[in-house]
Amino acid sequence: MITSITVYCSSSNLAPREYFAAAADLGRELARLNIGLVFGGGRVGLMGCIADAVIEQGGTVRGIIPRFLEEREAAHYGLSELHVVETMHERKMKLAEWGDAYLVLPGGFGTLDELIEVITWKHLGHHRKPIILLNINGFWNPLLLFFNRIAEQRMITEEHGTYYSICNTVQEVLEVLQSLNQ
Numbered sequence: 001m002i003t004s005i006t007v008y009c010s011s012s013n014l015a016p017r018e019y020f021a022a023a024a025d026l027g028r029e030l031a032r033l034n035i036g037l038v039f040g041g042g043r044v045g046l047m048g049c050i051a052d053a054v055i056e057q058g059g060t061v062r063g064i065i066p067r068f069l070e071e072r073e074a075a076h077y078g079l080s081e082l083h084v085v086e087t088m089h090e091r092k093m094k095l096a097e098w099g100d101a102y103l104v105l106p107g108g109f110g111t112l113d114e115l116i117e118v119i120t121w122k123h124l125g126h127h128r129k130p131i132i133l134l135n136i137n138g139f140w141n142p143l144l145l146f147f148n149r150i151a152e153q154r155m156i157t158e159e160h161g162t163y164y165s166i167c168n169t170v171q172e173v174l175e176v177l178q179s180l181n182q
Contacts, residue, residue, distance in 0.1 A: 002130070002180050004036035004062070006099025008114040009046035010107035019106050020049050022136055025170045026103070027053025033177065034059070038098045040091065041065030041083070043076035046105055051076055064094045092117065101130040101180065103173065106139040122163045123156075131164040132176055140166070 009023065027050040030037055037054045040047050041063030054061050061079045066088055069075075075082060085091050096102075096118060104115045121127050133140050144166070150156050167173045 002035055002100045002177060004038050004060075004099050005030065005101045005103050005177075006038040006095045007047075007050055007103045007105065008095070008107060008111045009039075009050065009105035010111060011040070011042050011045040011047050012108065013045055015046055015106060016137075019046055019136055019139075022134065022170050023050040023105060024053040026050055026105075026134075026173065027059075028057050029170065029174055030054055031057030031059030033174075033181075035177065036060035036062065036080075038062045038064070038095060040095065040110075041075055041079070042069070043074045043078075046107070048074070048076060050105075051079065055079070062098060064091045064098075066091050096121070096127070099129070101132065101177075103132045103134065104140075105134045106136060112143070119160070119163050123160070130176070130180055132173055133164055133166050134170070134173055135166050135168050138168075 023046040031054045037051060037059065039051060042048055042065060051061050055078060062081045063076055063079045064083045064085060065075050066085050070084060092114060102118050104111065118131055122131065147160055151158050151160055165176050167176060
């Protein structure tokens with residue numbers, strides 16, 4: 001049962017508008033489905049957008065932000081809970097622990113780091129949580145091709161594709177979430 005979901009996504013305000021629209025739609029739908037949001041604690045970029053949408057619909061939002069990013073990522077003080085931690089490692093650990101599933105929207109190096117970490121942990125048997133990639137406009141396609149390439153080179157197993165679900169639309173994400181909650 002998915003009662004909370006950790007969302008990894010961009011803190012950039014320069015992301016394409018359709019990514020912001022998708023983040024807002026997802027936030028509203030998470031609140032409607034009574035699925036709490038766990039995220040990086042910033043009020044900027046897609047992070048802030050999805051958090052604001054959940055809050056506007058009366059949903060629960062837990063943020064985790066390291067002290068040194070409190071100003072840089074503009075910590076979101078309007079959350080149900082905001083946890084200020086000392087290190088990125090502590091933030092990533094809490095993000096990984098507190099969600100029942102992971103949803104990965106477009107993002108940069110930090111998002112990529114978080115995605116690779118939860119996939120690696122799943123591969124190693126550290127968790128069995130669902131991982132969902134929102135592949136808006138094929139954003140993740142180059143990475144997925146790279147995964148296939150390293151599987152062809154036998155650096156990872158062919159089963160890597162079973163570790164995550166790829167959704168091209170918000171509606172597909174909602175269908176996956178609803179199937180997980182049946």
